[in-house]
Amino acid sequence: MTPPSYGRLIALVVGLTLGVASSPALAHFPTSGDADNDPGRCLLRNNSGRCIIRKPSITKYKNIVHLDAGATLAGRIALEYERSLHRRVSLFSGVYGVLFNSLLNQDLIGLGMFVGARAFLFGAAPEGLWASGELGVIHRRVRHQSNIHMTAFETAALLGYTGVFKRFSVSLGGGLLLMRGRVTVRDDGSVPGREWGPRVRFSVGLAF
C-alpha cells in the first residue's frame, strides 16, 4: 500500500471526526463501487484496494429551501432559500417571524429578513461543513402593546453542517448573534441598545 499523503490523513481525521463516512443522512456519498475504480474519487483505500473513505460527491442539487426550527429555541422560525454559486460558496436569504414566547419568556412578536453567505470547508455547496455570515434587520414589538417596539440590525456567524439525503436536507449549526438597534417605549422616545447571544440552527429542507 502506498503510504497516504498528509492531505489524505487530514481528510481521514476530518471524515472520521464528523462521522460522515458512516452517516449517509448527513452527506451525499456515492454508495456504489464507483470510487473503487475511480482514483480521483477515493481518499483512502484498504489493503485490497477497496476505497474506504470517498470524497463527497458534487451534489446534483444547487438549491435548498430550509425551514429553520432550531431558531424556535430563540422564539423565531425562519424560512430560507439557499443557492450554491460555486463548489465552495453558497448564498442565502430569508425571512423569519417571532411568533411566541421564547425561552427568554419575552412576549415579543416580530418580523425580520436576512441575507448571507456560506463558505464550505468540507464537501461541496450546498452540502458539507460550512462557516456562514449573515446580516439582517428585524422589527419586534410587545404582544398587545404595539407602542413598545424595537428595530435592530443583526449579524450572525455560524459553523454548521448540511447534509442531503435524497431530496431532503438537514442542517445543524451554532454560533453567535449580535444585534444593534433602538427600542421605543410609548411616547417616551427611544434609546439605543445591543444584544448578543448564542444562535442555534436546526433546519430541515427540500433540495432541488
Add this chain to the structure above:
Amino acid sequence: MIVTGTSSPSHTGAWGCLLILVGACSTISPPPIDPNGDARFTFEATCETLFGRPTRKTGVDESLCMPRVDCDGQQWQAPLYLEEDIDALSEWTLVEAPPGLSVGPGEIFTPKKLTRDPYRDPEENGPRPGFCSVFPLEGGAGDYVLVDYPTEQDAEDAGALITHRGGCGMCSSLQNLAAYILYPDLTDPVRSCGLTSFGDYQLSQLACIASIGFDLPCTQIWHANARHTKKVCGATCISELQSRHNEPDGQLNPCLYCDEIRSGDVFKGVAGRTRRASGLPSAICRPGDAVYPVEHYYDRRLESR
C-alpha cells in the same frame, strides 16, 4: 396613626444601608448571632413584625410578615388598592413645569432618559434625602409636576402630596406607581425578561420591562439595576433561583441581600421610588422601620383639604 421610619436608607451609604436592612425587625424571633460577624445579625430589633404581603415565594408566613407597620408602639396598616384605585392613578398626567411655577421651598424634578449607566458613577447616584411629592397644577385636570421637598411640613405647606420618601427619581411618577401596585412582586417579572439567560438581550429586556407598565426612564433604571446585580451577584443569584425571598428567620435570601447591598443605593438614588419608601407591601418582607407610610389616594387627599 402614621409612623415615620426611624432610619432612612438614603443618607448613610452602603454601610448604613446594611444596618437598615438588618435592622429592623425582628423581635419576631431573636436573630442568631453570626459567628462570622455578619452585620445582618447585629442590629437591635425595634419592630414587632416584618412588612410585606407574603406569597408562596416569600418563605415566611403572615405571623412574621404582614402589610402593617408596628414599631415602637406606633402602627400603620397599608391599604389594599383596588383596580379603580389604579385606574384613578392613570388619570393623573406628569407634565413639564410651566414657566414661573412657584412650588415653595421645593425643587421641581423632571425624569429624563438615562444616557449613561448610573452604576458607573455610584458616588454621584446615591440616595437623596427629602420627600418626593405630587404638585397638582391648577386648571389642568390631573396634571402635576414632581417636586422634592426637604421636609414633610414643607410639602404640606406648599399644597403638595407626598408620594414617597427620598428624593424624586426616574420611577417617581404615578404611572410607575401604578405598575408597582399592579405587580406586588416585581422580582420574577423582571427576572423573567431574559435576565437570567446566557447572553445579553438589552433591547428585548428593555421592551419586556417596559411592558410591565413602566415609562422609559424607570425601565432603564430597573434594567441597569438588574444587569448590575447579574454582574456582581450572578453566582449567588443563580444558585438561589429557586429560593424563597426570605429565610425562615426573616432575613433576605443571599441573592436579594447581595442585590440590596451592592445595587440598592444607586437604585434608590436614581429610581427614587421604592416600595418601602412608598408604603407598598411586596412579596419580599422587609424591616418595618424602613417603610414610609403613605397612602396613594391622591384625589381623596386633595378633596379632604
